[in-house]
Amino acid sequence: MHEKEIEEKIQKLPENLRREVLDYLDFLLGKYQGRENSRGKFKFDWEGGLSEIREEFTSIELQHKALEWR
Structure with a gap:
């Protein structure tokens, strides 16, 4: 992948910005980590x-009601 390029760019940053990069990486990992596990077939439990x-x-009446609730 782009690991070498990322590493080279991080090495050029001052220490305080490296910490920001780490914080941002943690944010991205937390944001997208759960999505990979939830992918798969759609469940019809509803x-x-x-x-x-x-x-x-009727289904049309329920659709109109759902629009009202939004």
Whole structure:
């Protein structure tokens, strides 16, 4: 990858900016670390969640209601 290029650029930075780079790397790792584990097939665990109101509302009515709630 670009490890050598990154290392060369970091070596040129003053010490206080190197600490900022480390902080930013920690931020990026924390932000994207959980996303890799959650990738995969979509789960339909919500399926049937509104089945008890099936006779009361149509799908269009529920869509309109969802727009109101936003």
